[in-house]
Amino acid sequence: MGNFDKKIAKFWEIFINHNGYAKVLTGLQNTLIIAVVGLAIGIVIGTVIAAIEVMPKYKRLPRILNGVCAFYVGLFRGTPIVVQLLVAYYVILPLLGINMPPVNVCIMVFGLNSGAYVSEIMRGGILSVDPGQMEAGRAVGLSYSVTMLKIVVPQAVKNILPTLGNELIALVKETSVVSFVGAADLYVAFSYIGTNNYEFMVPYLAMALIYIVMVMIIAMFVRIMERSLRKSDRNN
Amino acid sequence: MIEITDLRKSFGNLEVLKGITTTISEGEKVVVVGPSGSGKSTFLRCLNCMEDPTSGSIIFDGVDITDMKVDINIHRRRMGMVFQQFNLFNNKTVLGNIMLAPLHVKLTDFRRKKLKNAFIRISNLFARDKKPLYEINANRQQIKEEVRENALRLLKRIGLEDKADAYPSTLSGGQKQRIAIIRALAMNPKVILFDEPTSALDPEMVGEVLDLIRQLAEEGMTMVIVTHEMGFAREVATRVLFMDDGQILEENAPAEFFSNPQNPRAKEFLSKVL
Numbered sequence: 041m042g043n044f045d046k047k048i049a050k051f052w053e054i055f056i057n058h059n060g061y062a063k064v065l066t067g068l069q070n071t072l073i074i075a076v077v078g079l080a081i082g083i084v085i086g087t088v089i090a091a092i093e094v095m096p097k098y099k100r101l102p103r104i105l106n107g108v109c110a111f112y113v114g115l116f117r118g119t120p121i122v123v124q125l126l127v128a129y130y131v132i133l134p135l136l137g138i139n140m141p142p143v144n145v146c147i148m149v150f151g152l153n154s155g156a157y158v159s160e161i162m163r164g165g166i167l168s169v170d171p172g173q174m175e176a177g178r179a180v181g182l183s184y185s186v187t188m189l190k191i192v193v194p195q196a197v198k199n200i201l202p203t204l205g206n207e208l209i210a211l212v213k214e215t216s217v218v219s220f221v222g223a224a225d226l227y228v229a230f231s232y233i234g235t236n237n238y239e240f241m242v243p244y245l246a247m248a249l250i251y252i253v254m255v256m257i258i259a260m261f262v263r264i265m266e267r268s269l270r271k272s273d274r275n276n
Numbered sequence: 277m278i279e280i281t282d283l284r285k286s287f288g289n290l291e292v293l294k295g296i297t298t299t300i301s302e303g304e305k306v307v308v309v310g311p312s313g314s315g316k317s318t319f320l321r322c323l324n325c326m327e328d329p330t331s332g333s334i335i336f337d338g339v340d341i342t343d344m345k346v347d348i349n350i351h352r353r354r355m356g357m358v359f360q361q362f363n364l365f366n367n368k369t370v371l372g373n374i375m376l377a378p379l380h381v382k383l384t385d386f387r388r389k390k391l392k393n394a395f396i397r398i399s400n401l402f403a404r405d406k407k408p409l410y411e412i413n414a415n416r417q418q419i420k421e422e423v424r425e426n427a428l429r430l431l432k433r434i435g436l437e438d439k440a441d442a443y444p445s446t447l448s449g450g451q452k453q454r455i456a457i458i459r460a461l462a463m464n465p466k467v468i469l470f471d472e473p474t475s476a477l478d479p480e481m482v483g484e485v486l487d488l489i490r491q492l493a494e495e496g497m498t499m500v501i502v503t504h505e506m507g508f509a510r511e512v513a514t515r516v517l518f519m520d521d522g523q524i525l526e527e528n529a530p531a532e533f534f535s536n537p538q539n540p541r542a543k544e545f546l547s548k549v550l
């Protein structure tokens with residue numbers, strides 16, 4: 041550990057003078073974009089799946105849709121996200137003849153993946169809303185989907201906001217595998233620094249630190265949100 | 277106005293309604309009474325197909341609404357429903373609660389007409405005999421304003437206009453239920469179905485809700501009311517249905533029913549509750 045100072049100096053040298061910071065910033069940006077946009081897509085997909093899952097099942101169409109959703113959720117929860125990325129990037133897109141930047145592929149796959157997880161969260165949220173809300177909407181002549189969208193889902197989202205925050209944390213951490221398909225994330229940035237001065241200890245330590253700080257910041261937001269929601273429940 | 281013929285409803289193996297036949301005419305105030313579990317709520321909920329009847333027919337304004345092919349939403353708009361648990365939309369303000377359905381219906385209609393007009397205009401370019409356009413006599417903003425004004429007028433009627441922007445969770449039970457009633461009223465229903473509208477209320481709030489229902493009754497609104505408030509039933513009803521075990525056992529004018537019930541089970545029931 042004696043030459044730790046030297047290691048830090050070397051790291052700093054590459055970080056500042058050899059464009060290391062730009063790569064780190066790009067990596068950070070990609071990580072956040074993939075996680076946040078992925079979650080946004082996941083929320084949309086997850087809400088649709090959850091709404092289908094809680095639909096009454098005595099008609100044919102909901103049953104078929106439900107089967108499709110169950111398959112989708114099983115598929116994305118049953119395989120590691122690295123495998124999904126690789127299959128999407130090296131199998132499906134080439135077969136379809138589509139050329140796409142790696143980051144966009146990652147956003148898509150993370151969106152599809154988190155859709156499967158969010159659907160479970162959202163279903164719990166929807167089931168936690170008093171069934172009387174749906175009844176009242178149907179009783180004034182609104183359709184199932186309109187009542188779902190305007191009455192039930194907003195209340196469900198409020199109930200599950202903290203859980204969605206935790207999903208975002210999980211996604212941020214999972215983005216650490218996107219370099220498998222060539223997306224430039226934090227790992228790529230710090231590996232670049234490490235390779236340039238044959239020293240990996242400090243760069244990877246710095247990477248760990250950045251992940252911890254990101255997760256702590258999101259967790260803090262989640263806590264603030266939880267507290268204000270609890271307060272609004274009390275006052276209301 | 278509502279013709280119910282041999283209405284049956286089963287939940288799994290449990291037959292809850294065992295063939296109900298009756299007619300509800302315009303202006304009538306039909307009060308449904310009977311012991312707990314006799315199927316009163318189920319009967320009421322079948323009337324607007326909140327529960328799909330197992331068999332039988334319900335003809336509302338000439339249309340059999342038990343037919344799976346009819347668009348039930350259109351008919352529900354003409355049948356208000358008031359729940360024991362109020363069921364105000366928790367994520368909407370009081371005004372939002374009242375405006376939601378009328379606004380949705382009017383805006384949907386507005387959008388549909390505009391879309392159709394666009395098609396007609398295009399096809400008129402090529403057709404020799406021009407088709408007339410649908411008449412649109414208000415824009416989005418005007419529709420909104422009109423619905424809002426109507427909602428405020430109704431709120432004023434129950435003296436709660438200062439609660440327009442409040443959320444339901446800040447209101448008392450009596451206030452919630454009165455708002456639930458005018459929410460139903462905002463759709464201009466032909467009939468309102470009440471399922472024990474005062475059962476979840478603290479005693480001191482029962483009066484204000486019954487007063488409002490009484491007012492509506494006097495204005496000629498057609499109503500079907502399930503209630504345990506026998507005094508109120510006697511006063512407001514034009515006809516009393518006594519239900520037990522999924523059947524109507526007695527159907528009578530209130531004065532007759534309460535002073536001189538014919539059915540032995542009705543006698544027994546009244547001796548317990550009066």
Ligand SMILES: Nc1ncnc2c1ncn2[C@@H]1O[C@H](COP(=O)(O)OP(=O)(O)OP(=O)(O)O)[C@@H](O)[C@H]1O
Pocket residue numbers: 287290292310311312313314315316317318319
């Ligand atoms: N969704 C349902 N699934 C299964 N059984 C049900 C359902 N709804 C009602 N029942 C049963 O149907 C019977 C009649 O219920 P209903 O609620 O119509 O009675 P009620 O006359 O309104 O009673 P109360 O005065 O207690 O409100 C009861 O035995 C009840 O358990």
Ligand SMILES: [Mg+2]
Pocket residue numbers: 316317318472
């Ligand atoms: Mg009941």
